[in-house]
Amino acid sequence: MATLDLQHVGKLYDKEVRAITDFNLSVEDEEFIVFVGPSGCGKSTTLRMIAGLEEISEGDFLIDGKRMNDMPPKDRDIAMVFQNYALYPHMTVFDNMAFGLKMRKFPKKEIKERVEEAAKILDLSHLLKRKPKALSGGQRQRVALGRAIVRDAKIFLMDEPLSNLDSKLRVQMRTEIIKLHRRLKTTTIYVTHDQTEAMTMASRIVIMKDGFIQQIGTPKEVYELPNNVFVGGFIGSPAMNFFKGIIQDGKFIITNHAFDISPMYVEAIKAYEGKEVIMGIRSEHITSQAPTGEMALEIPVHVDTVELTGAEQMVYGDLEGQPLIGRADAKREIMMGASLPLYFHTEHVHFFDAKTENRIF
Amino acid sequence: MKKAYLLPLEIFGIILALIWLSPFYLMLVNSFKTKKEIFSDTLKPPADFTWANYVQAFKELDFAQTFFNSLIITVGSVVVIIIFSALAAYALSRVKSKVSTVIFFLFVAAMLIPFQSVMIPLVTIFGQLEMLNRGGLIFMYLGFGASLSIFLYHGALTSIPKSLDEAATIDGANRWQVFWHVIFPMLKPITVTVAILNTIWIWNDYLLPSLVINADGMQTIPLKMFFFFGEYTKQWHLALAGLTIAIVPVIIAYFFAQKQIIKGVSDGAVK
Numbered sequence: 045m046a047t048l049d050l051q052h053v054g055k056l057y058d059k060e061v062r063a064i065t066d067f068n069l070s071v072e073d074e075e076f077i078v079f080v081g082p083s084g085c086g087k088s089t090t091l092r093m094i095a096g097l098e099e100i101s102e103g104d105f106l107i108d109g110k111r112m113n114d115m116p117p118k119d120r121d122i123a124m125v126f127q128n129y130a131l132y133p134h135m136t137v138f139d140n141m142a143f144g145l146k147m148r149k150f151p152k153k154e155i156k157e158r159v160e161e162a163a164k165i166l167d168l169s170h171l172l173k174r175k176p177k178a179l180s181g182g183q184r185q186r187v188a189l190g191r192a193i194v195r196d197a198k199i200f201l202m203d204e205p206l207s208n209l210d211s212k213l214r215v216q217m218r219t220e221i222i223k224l225h226r227r228l229k230t231t232t233i234y235v236t237h238d239q240t241e242a243m244t245m246a247s248r249i250v251i252m253k254d255g256f257i258q259q260i261g262t263p264k265e266v267y268e269l270p271n272n273v274f275v276g277g278f279i280g281s282p283a284m285n286f287f288k289g290i291i292q293d294g295k296f297i298i299t300n301h302a303f304d305i306s307p308m309y310v311e312a313i314k315a316y317e318g319k320e321v322i323m324g325i326r327s328e329h330i331t332s333q334a335p336t337g338e339m340a341l342e343i344p345v346h347v348d349t350v351e352l353t354g355a356e357q358m359v360y361g362d363l364e365g366q367p368l369i370g371r372a373d374a375k376r377e378i379m380m381g382a383s384l385p386l387y388f389h390t391e392h393v394h395f396f397d398a399k400t401e402n403r404i405f
Numbered sequence: 406m407k408k409a410y411l412l413p414l415e416i417f418g419i420i421l422a423l424i425w426l427s428p429f430y431l432m433l434v435n436s437f438k439t440k441k442e443i444f445s446d447t448l449k450p451p452a453d454f455t456w457a458n459y460v461q462a463f464k465e466l467d468f469a470q471t472f473f474n475s476l477i478i479t480v481g482s483v484v485v486i487i488i489f490s491a492l493a494a495y496a497l498s499r500v501k502s503k504v505s506t507v508i509f510f511l512f513v514a515a516m517l518i519p520f521q522s523v524m525i526p527l528v529t530i531f532g533q534l535e536m537l538n539r540g541g542l543i544f545m546y547l548g549f550g551a552s553l554s555i556f557l558y559h560g561a562l563t564s565i566p567k568s569l570d571e572a573a574t575i576d577g578a579n580r581w582q583v584f585w586h587v588i589f590p591m592l593k594p595i596t597v598t599v600a601i602l603n604t605i606w607i608w609n610d611y612l613l614p615s616l617v618i619n620a621d622g623m624q625t626i627p628l629k630m631f632f633f634f635g636e637y638t639k640q641w642h643l644a645l646a647g648l649t650i651a652i653v654p655v656i657i658a659y660f661f662a663q664k665q666i667i668k669g670v671s672d673g674a675v676k
Contacts, residue, residue, distance in 0.1 A: 095571075097574070117575045118576075118578075123575065124572070126568045126572060130571070130572035132591075133591060144575075147577035147578045148577045
C-alpha cells in the first residue's frame, strides 16, 4: 500500500542522450497505472528508474512522501515482473518464489506458509517442485507473479509481462492480473505497448512518446478526449480517422464537403478561420446507417476493401484522397471499388491544430 | 538397411579405439615384465605376472606423498582458477566500459603468449620473491589458466540475461549474493568444462613444476617419474608400473564423476 510521486523526473544517458523529459506523475494508493507507448518512448526506462535499476538523472522520486532517488532497489520495497519472466532456471518453483524471502532472512516456517499461500492463489500448488523449464509459458508467467506477491511488497512493477504469451493466454492472464490486483490492492505500475491491455486493465493510463508524457487519464478520458493527434491515433482499435481541412465561415471544409461545428465551440474555432486544422473521428462514428437522434453528414465514400469482423464490417475507403475506416452492418452487401454513402456523426468529431497537433476541442 | 550402412563406421570406430588403446596395452603388459624381458620382446604378454615392479615403483616414487602433492596442486589450482575466472568474467561481462573491454582483450591476447618465452624471467622473479614450490606454483597456474577460463566464462555469461541479475537485486540480494546464488549455479556446465581442461593440463604438466619445485618431498607425479630415466639407464619396468599406479586414481575419479562430466559437457553444448 503506497503512493508514488515522480516530480520533474528526467533521464539522460552519457549526459547527452535524453530518454525522459520532465515526467510528472502522482500515483494514489491501490491504483493500477499503465504506461503505454510505442517502443523507444521511455516507458520501460521510467519503470526501471522507479525500480532503482536505472539512476534518476533529474527530478525527485518519492514513495509515501519519502525521497527514493538514491535508495538501492532492495530497500524500496517493490516487486517486479520482467518481460522474459527472469526465473532462476536452476531453482524449483518453490525456491524461485522463496528466494526474495530467503535473502531477507525470513524464518523458514513463514517462507513455506507464504509460498504455499501464493501458490494456492495462482494455482501453482502442484508445480512447486518443478524447475522453470518444465513449465508452460503461462505457468512461468504465474511463477513470476508469485515471486512478486510472496514478498507482500508495497508496489508491483510489471514490464510487458504478457508480451511473450500467445494471444489467447494473454487475454486470460490479463483477467487474472486484474483479479489479483482487486484482491491484493497493491499499487501497480504496468508497462505495455499494447493499447488494448492499457484500456482493459488500467485505472489510469499514461501515454508516452519520445520521452514525453502525452496524456494521463482514465481509459475513458483518453479515449473520448485525446490530448493530441498522437493519443487519438494510438488509443483505440482501429485508430482514429484524421482528415485535413480548412475552417471557413465557422465550418470545416474538405474540398466540397462542409461539416457543421457545434455552436458550443464556435468561439474556440474562430481563431482558426481560414487556417488548416485536423479533424479526428472514430470509426464507430462513420457508419453506413444514419444515427438516430444525432446530427450526421452523409458523404459518398470510395470503398477500397471490406473486412468482416463478425457482428459488423470494417469499411476501408478514402474521402478525397484521405484514408478512412468506417463501420457497416454485417448484413449489408458492399461492393469493393464502388461508392458507398457513409454517415459522419458530426457531434463526435475532434479538432486538432494542424501545426502543433494539439487538441482545439 | 540402416545397419548395413553403419557397419563400416563401426569397424572404423573399433580400429580407431584399438590404436588409441595400444599404448595402454604396452604400458600394462610391460609393467609386469622384468627389464630384460621388455627388451627381448615388447609386445608379448609377460611370462609370469610379478608385482615386484609395482612394489618397487611405489616405494621409489614415494607414491602416497607424490600423489598427495599432485592432488593438492591440481585441486588447489583448479579451485582458484574457477573462483577467480568466474568472478572476473562476471565483472567484465556486466560492467560495460572501454576499460573492461580492454582488460578482456588483454586476457584473451595472453592466450597467444607461448609459455617458453616467459618461463625464465617468471621463475627468476618468483624465486626472488621466495614464492617457489606449492603456493607459487598454484599462483602461476592461476595466471596461466585464467585466460582461457575467463574467455569461456565470459562467453557463457553474455548469454545469461541481465534481467536475472536485476530480478535477484530486487529480491534483495547484493552483488555477491546475486553471483553465488543465481549466476554461478547457472554456469555449472562451463565450470565443469573449465575444471576438466585445467585438471588434465595441470595434472600432466612437467615443465613448470620442474622449474618451480625444488624442495624435496614436494614433487608431483610427472616429476618423480623422471627419476626412472637416468643418464645411463632407463628403468622401463619401474616407470611403466609407476605410470599404471598413477593412472588408476584418475580412472577411478572419472568412473565416479563421469555422469557429471558427460552431463556438464553436453549441457554446455545444448545451451
